[in-house]
Amino acid sequence: xxxVSAQSLIWALAILLPVxxxxxxTVGTVNISLADALSAVAGNSVNQQTDTILFDIRLPRILxxxxxxxxxxxxxxxxxxxxxxxxxxxxLIGVSSGASVGASLMIVTAGxxxxxxxxxxxxxxxxxxxxxxxxxxLLVYRLATSGIGxxxxxxxxxxxxxxxxxxxxxxxLSYFSDNDMLRQISLWQMGNLxxxxxxxxxxxxxxxxxxxLLFPRESKALNALLLGxxxxxxxxxxxxRVKRRLIVLTALGVGVSVxxxxxxxxxxxxxxxxxxxxxxxxxxxxxxxSALAGxxxxxxxxxxxRIVVIPAELPTGILTALxxxxxxxxxxxxxxxxx
Amino acid sequence: xxxFADNISLHLSGFDLLRNxxxxxxxxAVTAIVGPNGAGKSSLLKVLTGEVTATRGxxxxxxxxxxxxxxxxxxxxxxxxxxHTLLNFPFTAxxxxxxxRIPHQTGVTKDNQxxxxxxxxxxASYLQKRFYTQMSGGEKQRVQLARVLAxxxxxxxxxxxxxxxxEPTSAFDLSHQQLTLDIVRQLAERGVGVLxxxxxxxxxxxxxxxxxxxxxxxxxxxxxxxxxLSEQLIDKVFGVKSIISQHxxxxxxxxxx
Numbered sequence: 001x002x003x004v005s006a007q008s009l010i011w012a013l014a015i016l017l018p019v020x021x022x023x024x025x026t027v028g029t030v031n032i033s034l035a036d037a038l039s040a041v042a043g044n045s046v047n048q049q050t051d052t053i054l055f056d057i058r059l060p061r062i063l064x065x066x067x068x069x070x071x072x073x074x075x076x077x078x079x080x081x082x083x084x085x086x087x088x089x090x091x092l093i094g095v096s097s098g099a100s101v102g103a104s105l106m107i108v109t110a111g112x113x114x115x116x117x118x119x120x121x122x123x124x125x126x127x128x129x130x131x132x133x134x135x136x137x138l139l140v141y142r143l144a145t146s147g148i149g150x151x152x153x154x155x156x157x158x159x160x161x162x163x164x165x166x167x168x169x170x171x172x173l174s175y176f177s178d179n180d181m182l183r184q185i186s187l188w189q190m191g192n193l194x195x196x197x198x199x200x201x202x203x204x205x206x207x208x209x210x211x212x213l214l215f216p217r218e219s220k221a222l223n224a225l226l227l228g229x230x231x232x233x234x235x236x237x238x239x240x241r242v243k244r245r246l247i248v249l250t251a252l253g254v255g256v257s258v259x260x261x262x263x264x265x266x267x268x269x270x271x272x273x274x275x276x277x278x279x280x281x282x283x284x285x286x287x288x289x290s291a292l293a294g295x296x297x298x299x300x301x302x303x304x305x306r307i308v309v310i311p312a313e314l315p316t317g318i319l320t321a322l323x324x325x326x327x328x329x330x331x332x333x334x335x336x337x338x339x
Numbered sequence: 340x341x342x343f344a345d346n347i348s349l350h351l352s353g354f355d356l357l358r359n360x361x362x363x364x365x366x367x368a369v370t371a372i373v374g375p376n377g378a379g380k381s382s383l384l385k386v387l388t389g390e391v392t393a394t395r396g397x398x399x400x401x402x403x404x405x406x407x408x409x410x411x412x413x414x415x416x417x418x419x420x421x422x423h424t425l426l427n428f429p430f431t432a433x434x435x436x437x438x439x440r441i442p443h444q445t446g447v448t449k450d451n452q453x454x455x456x457x458x459x460x461x462x463a464s465y466l467q468k469r470f471y472t473q474m475s476g477g478e479k480q481r482v483q484l485a486r487v488l489a490x491x492x493x494x495x496x497x498x499x500x501x502x503x504x505x506e507p508t509s510a511f512d513l514s515h516q517q518l519t520l521d522i523v524r525q526l527a528e529r530g531v532g533v534l535x536x537x538x539x540x541x542x543x544x545x546x547x548x549x550x551x552x553x554x555x556x557x558x559x560x561x562x563x564x565x566x567x568l569s570e571q572l573i574d575k576v577f578g579v580k581s582i583i584s585q586h587x588x589x590x591x592x593x594x595x596x
Binding site for chain 1: 388389390410411412413414415417418419421424425426427428429430431434435438439441442490
């Protein structure tokens, strides 16, 4: 497959993302004209109701989509590099399955809180998800680390084992929950951005920016790691330190994403893959390119989630897979033809 | 200045892989290791390059313990070409060679120059924009050779440079085998110490200043090829009857089996 130059892809996405975000401002149960949206963004109030919809509901949601998409896709690119496997996924290190158990546990045990105060309940689920995700990752990492370093193969297997255990715990929790809880659990697992608030946006934004600042330092190391761990060491890379850093950063990024938006699948697996097909595996471009592409995909998917079944809404996670999977299949077919 | 293994022993899961090996790899010379499969050649390379820590004994690089060198300084002095590299991401050849410049801060322009020269040296300029994943075995190995050459392209401020090659010619046709030997000799003339494992005794005899014959985790013989290669040695180590003759032109020993 012929490559696109990395700079031109990043420029194209950097233009596409704000356009998609702006269009996304206008769509939903209430239609707002592009002119109104533009003037509101420029600081001129349109009317009370429109302002409320734009700034209290849609803008935080779009920003959350941007940050979550960027974090999921960039951590996906990083994990694929670290595991030297283009089909790796942030969930491989156990973060998603752990988060899932944490969230379910909170929904089931703290059901009373959720009914008494939605805000408290929501944050409890988020905290549960984050703690669960981080703890699972830590466990996977510890299982795979011995005196001579961390074995990525063992991590992969440990991730599968912890994932299976988490799946069992989740089923157990589902079994003991009532209908209402069951629905909450399954909705949470589908991934949803509808609960966006400015608090969530600021937390997610801070994490996203933190990762975007730190990942570029490791991009050369990731490139070297694609040759193999001992080859990377011979190129002067402190492999163990790089691994530890990237795993902690990924657990943090994915943990917070999952806590705030549930399990939004597909973005972390497929977006880096698509970007790699387009511009090649050089992480100096792949990681920021994936971040932009993931953000754009999630903004588009979330816009569609708001309009396909008006007046209701679909969970965003369903749309990401529905949108991305056929695109990915088309790319694979294209690649097969070229080879 | 040398790369020096001081009385190395390596035990792994109950097996004695290396027993009391002392080996000096001199800068500006080619050292070749030969020996039957499982004799411990690769284990020795792993210990010498710091991938595996010896059970007993120390490894020195330019008179300082290998593990005491900062990783980056070490990478500027010591480049290692493994037998196989499992790279399954679609880098182009020049990107792969560019990875060899990671330990250096010479800037993009200089790096690109070195990358082009290294590819040219291994007769792989035509691969520059081709994808690594779509190359033949010999092409991949040449690109990897260019990568380690790019890594030690310029002299290092920290000390003499060394290149370790594990069966560099195994995937090569005759002309590229010859090319590799020429490159290795040129490097030695430039002052680089080359250590390589080879299977072809004649190839080793042709280019090595110091030939090390390995057998069962110990050094069976070591010295100039013409001093140590004998029918008895080859029979003892490889269990093969042979005749040692002399190359009519190079006057180097010629092993006929």
